[in-house]
Amino acid sequence: MSTSLLLLIIALIGFIAFLAGRSRSFARSGGKLSSLHSLPGYHGSYVAIWATLPALLLLAIWLITSPVYIDYTVRSSLPEPVQSQGAATLQLALGQVKSVAAGFERLNASEISAIENGSANMRETLASKGVALAGEGEPYMVKAAQQFNAMRQYSRWLMSVAVLLVSVAGAFYALRNIDVRFRARNRVERVMLGSLILASSIAILTTVGIVASMLSEAGRFFTMVSPMEFFFGTVWDPRFAAAGSGGASGQFGLLPLLAGTLYIAFVAMLFAVPIGLFAAIYMAEYASPRLRSIAKPLLEVLAGIPTIVYGFFALVTVGPFLRDISTQLNGVLTGNYQNFIQAQSVITAGIVMGIMLIPFVSSLSDDIITQVPRALRDGSLGLGATRSETVKKVILPAALPGIVGALLLTASRAVGETMIVVLAAGVAARMQFNPLEPMTTVTVKIVNQLTGDLEFTSPQTLVAFALGITLFVITLGLNIYALYIVRKYREQYE
Amino acid sequence: MTEFASPTARVSTRPAASRRDIGIKRRYAAERRFRAFGFGAIAIGLFFLAVLLWSVVSKGYTAFQQTTITLPIEFSEKVIDPKNERATDPKQLFTANYPLLVREALVKQLGLDPAKRPLVKQATDMVSASARSQLRDIVVADPTVIGKTIPVTLLADANIDSAFKGQIDLTVDEARRKVKDEQVAWMNTLAEEGVLKKSFNTGIFTFGASSRPEAAGVGVALLGSLYMMLIVLVLSLPIGVAASIYLEEFAPKNRLTDLIEVNINNLAAVPSIVYGLLGLAVFINFWGMPRSAALVGAFVLTLMTLPTIIIATRAALKAVPPSIRSAALGLGASKMQTVFHHVLPLAMPGILTGTIIGLAHALGETAPLLLIGMVAFVVDFPGSPLEPSTALPVQIYMWANEAERAFVERTSGAIIILLIFLIFMNLGAILLRRRFERRW
Numbered sequence: 001m002s003t004s005l006l007l008l009i010i011a012l013i014g015f016i017a018f019l020a021g022r023s024r025s026f027a028r029s030g031g032k033l034s035s036l037h038s039l040p041g042y043h044g045s046y047v048a049i050w051a052t053l054p055a056l057l058l059l060a061i062w063l064i065t066s067p068v069y070i071d072y073t074v075r076s077s078l079p080e081p082v083q084s085q086g087a088a089t090l091q092l093a094l095g096q097v098k099s100v101a102a103g104f105e106r107l108n109a110s111e112i113s114a115i116e117n118g119s120a121n122m123r124e125t126l127a128s129k130g131v132a133l134a135g136e137g138e139p140y141m142v143k144a145a146q147q148f149n150a151m152r153q154y155s156r157w158l159m160s161v162a163v164l165l166v167s168v169a170g171a172f173y174a175l176r177n178i179d180v181r182f183r184a185r186n187r188v189e190r191v192m193l194g195s196l197i198l199a200s201s202i203a204i205l206t207t208v209g210i211v212a213s214m215l216s217e218a219g220r221f222f223t224m225v226s227p228m229e230f231f232f233g234t235v236w237d238p239r240f241a242a243a244g245s246g247g248a249s250g251q252f253g254l255l256p257l258l259a260g261t262l263y264i265a266f267v268a269m270l271f272a273v274p275i276g277l278f279a280a281i282y283m284a285e286y287a288s289p290r291l292r293s294i295a296k297p298l299l300e301v302l303a304g305i306p307t308i309v310y311g312f313f314a315l316v317t318v319g320p321f322l323r324d325i326s327t328q329l330n331g332v333l334t335g336n337y338q339n340f341i342q343a344q345s346v347i348t349a350g351i352v353m354g355i356m357l358i359p360f361v362s363s364l365s366d367d368i369i370t371q372v373p374r375a376l377r378d379g380s381l382g383l384g385a386t387r388s389e390t391v392k393k394v395i396l397p398a399a400l401p402g403i404v405g406a407l408l409l410t411a412s413r414a415v416g417e418t419m420i421v422v423l424a425a426g427v428a429a430r431m432q433f434n435p436l437e438p439m440t441t442v443t444v445k446i447v448n449q450l451t452g453d454l455e456f457t458s459p460q461t462l463v464a465f466a467l468g469i470t471l472f473v474i475t476l477g478l479n480i481y482a483l484y485i486v487r488k489y490r491e492q493y494e
Numbered sequence: 495m496t497e498f499a500s501p502t503a504r505v506s507t508r509p510a511a512s513r514r515d516i517g518i519k520r521r522y523a524a525e526r527r528f529r530a531f532g533f534g535a536i537a538i539g540l541f542f543l544a545v546l547l548w549s550v551v552s553k554g555y556t557a558f559q560q561t562t563i564t565l566p567i568e569f570s571e572k573v574i575d576p577k578n579e580r581a582t583d584p585k586q587l588f589t590a591n592y593p594l595l596v597r598e599a600l601v602k603q604l605g606l607d608p609a610k611r612p613l614v615k616q617a618t619d620m621v622s623a624s625a626r627s628q629l630r631d632i633v634v635a636d637p638t639v640i641g642k643t644i645p646v647t648l649l650a651d652a653n654i655d656s657a658f659k660g661q662i663d664l665t666v667d668e669a670r671r672k673v674k675d676e677q678v679a680w681m682n683t684l685a686e687e688g689v690l691k692k693s694f695n696t697g698i699f700t701f702g703a704s705s706r707p708e709a710a711g712v713g714v715a716l717l718g719s720l721y722m723m724l725i726v727l728v729l730s731l732p733i734g735v736a737a738s739i740y741l742e743e744f745a746p747k748n749r750l751t752d753l754i755e756v757n758i759n760n761l762a763a764v765p766s767i768v769y770g771l772l773g774l775a776v777f778i779n780f781w782g783m784p785r786s787a788a789l790v791g792a793f794v795l796t797l798m799t800l801p802t803i804i805i806a807t808r809a810a811l812k813a814v815p816p817s818i819r820s821a822a823l824g825l826g827a828s829k830m831q832t833v834f835h836h837v838l839p840l841a842m843p844g845i846l847t848g849t850i851i852g853l854a855h856a857l858g859e860t861a862p863l864l865l866i867g868m869v870a871f872v873v874d875f876p877g878s879p880l881e882p883s884t885a886l887p888v889q890i891y892m893w894a895n896e897a898e899r900a901f902v903e904r905t906s907g908a909i910i911i912l913l914i915f916l917i918f919m920n921l922g923a924i925l926l927r928r929r930f931e932r933r934w
Contacts, residue, residue: 189830193744199736200745203758203804206797210768213775275535282532299539302546304920306858308887309550309909312894316902317549355542362539386521388528409763416765418861423894443767443861450771450865456779468771472764479763483756 006059006160010167014052017171021047024178038185046184049191050174055167062159070151077147079140093141100126101145101152116142214472217456217465224459225252230466236429236440238449238460252463254470256429260346260439264425265414267350267435268357273407275354276361281391283362284369296363303359307419314352314424319343326436342426346435349425353417357410364406365399368489372398401492405485412478416471418443442467550913554906560695560708561650561658563621563684565599567629568643573598574633575640587637592629596621596648603689604680613676620677622649624709649697650690652707652900654681658692661903698907702873703884703892707900710893712908714872718788718883719857725792725879726799726856731849733796734803735838741804742811743833762801769798770862778866785867786882794866795856802855806848810841843930850923854916860887886912 022044029036036043075094076083082093103126104112115122122142178184222230233253279299283292326341341347372395380390396403426438427448449464456462571578574590597618601608604617625648632646633639649655656662657673658681668675684690701711745751773794777783783790814837822832863869868888876883884892886908893905 185828189828192830193740196736196740196744199733200738200740200754202733203737203754203761203800206761206772206800207757209776210764210772213772213780214768217775275538278532278535279539282529282536286529286532287536295536295540298543299536302539302543304854304916305546306860306887306912306916308858308860308890308894309546309913312890312905312909313546313549315894316553316905317545355539355546358539358542386525388525389521391528412763413765416767418765418767419891422861423891443765446767446771447861447864450774451867451869465771465775468768472768475763475765475768476760479760480756483759 003059003063006163009164010052010055010059013055013164013167013171014048017051017174018044018048020171020175021045021178021184024175025184028178028180035180037181037183038188042185042188043178043182045188047171047174047178049188051167051171053191054170055163058166059159059163062155062163066155066159070148070155073151074144074148078144082140097141097144097148100141101148104145104149210472211469214465214469217462218469221459221462221466224462230254230463234431236445238463250460252459252466254442254467256431257440257442257445257467258470259431260425260429261415261441261443263433263435263439264346264349264353264421264441265411265417267346268353268414269407269411271351271354272357272361272410276358276410277365277403279358279362280365280369283366285387285391285395296366299359299362301359302356303363305356307356307417308423310352310356311419311421311423314348314420318352319345319348319424322348341436342438344424344426344438346425346437346439349421350435352424353414353420356417356420357414360410360413361406364409365403368399368402368406368486369395371402371490399489401485402489405482405489408478408482408485412475412482415478416443416475418447422447442471446471550906550909553902554908554910556659556661557698557903557907557910558695559659559692560697561655561690561692562647563650563690564645564647565596565603565621565689566643567595567599567646569595569629569633569639569641570598571640580637587634588630590630590633592626592633593618593623595629596625603684616674616676617680620651620654620680622651622706622708624649624704624706649708652898655708656900656903657681658685658690661899698904699911702875703871703889704873707896707898707904710901710904712886712889712911714875715884715886715889715908716911717875718791718868718872719886721788721876721879721883722792722795722885723853723857725789726795727849727853729792729796730799730803730852731845734800734849735807735845737800738804738807738811739833739838742808743837744829758801758804762805765861766798766859767861767865769794770865772797773862773866784880784882786870786872786884788876788879788881788883788885790866791863791868791885792879794862795859798859798862799852799856802852803845803849806851807841807845810844810848811837813844814840840932843926843932847923847927850919850926854919854923857919858887858912858916860885860891863888864891886915 022040024047025036025038025040025043026033033040071094074097075090078090078093078097082090100122107115107125111125115125230252231254233251234255235251235253236256237251239250283296287295320343322341322345323339323343327337327339330340331337376394376398377390380394381387385393421441421444425440425444427440427444428438429440429445430437432439446464446467449461449467573594574580574592575586580586597614600606600617600621601614606613606617608614628648629646632644650658653662653672654677657664657678662671662673664671664673664678681690697709698711699716700713701709702714704710741751741754745754773790777790777793778785818836818840819832822836823829827835863885868884869892870882870884871892872882872884890905890908890912893901893908896905
């Protein structure tokens with residue numbers, strides 16, 4: 001019985017159990033609903049929960065553990081020569097057995113017996129059914145594959161029976177409990193509360209998953225390349241991930257990537273902060289409600305545009321524009337029509353990222369500026385200060401901690417931004433300080449190392465996780481500090 | 495004040511110059527400057543928005559038109575099945591020399607001499623190489639067409655398409671452009687005869703990946719994105735709402751819930767590429783789920799969207815006044831009944847608005863999908879979320895990396911499609927908020 005059919009049957013049993021529980025509570029109350037502790041619907045739900053939840057749990061456990069057990073049994077039943085060849089070969093043999101087993105399920109009895117007595121070639125027969133074998137099958141695989149199939153079938157059958165039995169038994173147990181004074185609602189609500197807690201723990205699990213997965217993969221990387229070499233290396237040259245080359249043949253220096261990341265983020269902030277801050281001040285202090293109601297949502301459209309669109313904009317519009325204008329400028333000034341800005345450069349990526357960050361800066365600072373108490377503003381204006389003096393001397397100093405927090409949040413976004421730099425910053429890992437030349441970033445290299453065919457044993461692939469955890473730690477630090485500042489600021493004026 | 499000091503003196507005898515100089519002019523000038531800076535900043539922001547949109551639309555609107563060539567194709571048996579074996583060998587129909595049919599039709603249409611090979615080659619280059627599969631599909635679907643002559647609308651080659659749309663500078667030396675003078679002449683005669691014309695490009699919505707721009711479309715990517723959005727919605731809405739209900743209504747105020755709170759705020763600001771690494775390490779590497787599958791992409795995007803939905807939902811729950819809860823509790827409802835029967839329905843508009851905005855973000859997200867292998871050349875529509883598929887933003891990324899000029903047009907077209915989806919989603923969120931917003 002397939003898993004989806006089993007799920008459907010459990011759902012059906014659950015539904016019937018609900019109806020049965022409801023009608024039983026009706027019957028018990030003797031037509032007087034007010035004598036029941038819980039509404040009939042709760043009794044029904046109680047029975048339905050008993051009918052489905054234990055069965056589903058059993059199903060999940062079975063689905064996870066049975067393949068492990070079957071793999072183990074089949075592997076230990078493989079012949080001695082295969083056993084003694086080490087874990088990698090064993091794993092390979094097991095994989096082949098599994099694909100033979102999958103192929104056998106598509107053959108009829110006569111074809112299988114033909115393979116068994118050797119009158120038909122296994123590889124060709126299976127290939128004609130659309131199952132490709134990696135190598136010529138060994139005779140022992142036929143037996144192992146049949147054992148595998150038999151065990152799987154048996155396990156499946158046993159699972160279906162056990163799960164359905166648990167489901168029905170649960171329903172009957174719950175049905176027996178139903179009585180006039182039975183507190184069905186409290187039980188149902190306890191299950192609901194449990195599921196609410198489960199849902200909110202997913203947030204924690206995500207963080208744990210991020211940290212654990214990256215730490216373990218980065219840990220494997222650091223067994224091949226020393227952390228010193230990674231964190232303080234000045235050359236990034238990972239070479240290609242050649243299968244079987246094993247050790248670290250390339251150089252994995254983080255510093256050029258980090259320099260590029262921070263440089264581009266700095267240029268972006270240089271561009272976004274003045275514009276965003278001035279826009280926020282104008283919006284909060286000067287703009288008429290009409291202008292504000294038009295300009296604010298329009299600026300926020302910039303934040304809603306996907307970053308891939310910005311990347312494309314940088315690639316086909318801003319980059320070529322800067323390159324051409326530098327060619328013209330150079331030609332007019334020196335007579336040598338040679339571009340001095342590359343199409344992919346720090347400044348291209350920085351400007352486009354800056355455009356993306358304008359709405360972040362402006363809406364975060366706008367919120368913070370409008371939170372400054374009215375009294376401070378009125379006091380300053382009442383003493384005869386102009387609006388701009390009020391902003392500069394009173395509001396900005398009062399809002400400064402909050403604005404710094406907002407800017408840190410924006411900076412963390414700039415550091416973690418991927419698509420713009422992938423398309424606009426270039427791939428050359430270099431340490432240099434000319435903003436008109438291409439540089440590369442941590443995120444670009446994560447993408448470069450992990451697209452294409454992967455092999456999870458080479459340092460060339462695993463380095464991406466070391467880069468990832470570096471990025472995660474940097475942004476986490478920025479975020480926690482920023483959120484701390486913003487929170488403290490908010491408390492100050494509440 | 496001056497008047498108090500000397501009540502009898504006339505103002506004209508004490509000119510303004512002798513008043514204490516408080517630099518009012520300078521200060522007002524500074525005020526005007528400051529104001530101008532602020533206004534300028536907003537103007538610059540809006541200017542960049544306009545440039546961005548204009549650059550995409552001006553490059554991309556032509557992608558919604560496609561040049562086609564309608565030729566009377568003679569499905570001659572001599573070419574398709576010279577030995578008459580199609581009844582016994584069905585492969586014959588798949589491997590037949592279909593380009594020859596196009597060549598013959600074109601030679602006849604243009605009145606060329608079939609012996610002049612280079613000329614004929616140039617002429618056939620005007621038709622997309624996808625004509626082969628198009629004709630093959632026609633014949634395989636209905637073998638009775640063999641022997642008949644039927645007008646078939648074929649895609650023009652991307653270069654001809656660009657030339658016909660006027661995007662190629664024809665004054666450039668012939669050797670340095672991809673469209674030759676003869677082809678331009680034929681193009682014009684065909685256009686006059688009404689054989690070659692521009693029509694609405696349905697292909698961009700229905701085709702899959704292709705290395706030929708004229709036969710490439712976002713159809714497969716759209717389906718992949720649709721799968722992902724549905725799964726993200728089904729997973730993230732219930733989980734997000736359940737988590738926020740617990741945190742907002744039930745959780746005791748202690749260390750643990752404080753930690754969860756800080757945690758969620760941080761997750762909302764984690765770079766999206768980190769979620770891609772998580773998906774690669776946990777879902778693909780550890781759990782052994784298939785690469786390039788929409789299901790894995792949806793899981794990653796769900797984890798990414800959850801913090802957004804949780805934050806929006808908690809704000810919506812917080813906005814429901816406590817009097818509602820007190821009234822329900824006072825009438826004897828349990829805590830759970832209060833929340834699910836009274837608070838949640840009132841918070842629903844806010845929750846849905848937050849969900850739509852979260853989904854819009856997920857729809858445009860690219861970076862994590864690159865890492866879980868959705869950078870895939872997928873030609874066929876995925877039948878289920880477990881099959882290899884790609885997503886709209888990833889398709890845009892792949893096209894942006896293509897060198898051919900015609901792909902720039904396609905990329906911009908795909909971006910327009912993506913932006914239209916986002917506009918509709920955001921408009922929906924705004925309307926929802928307007929329609930159901932309550933002031934307590």
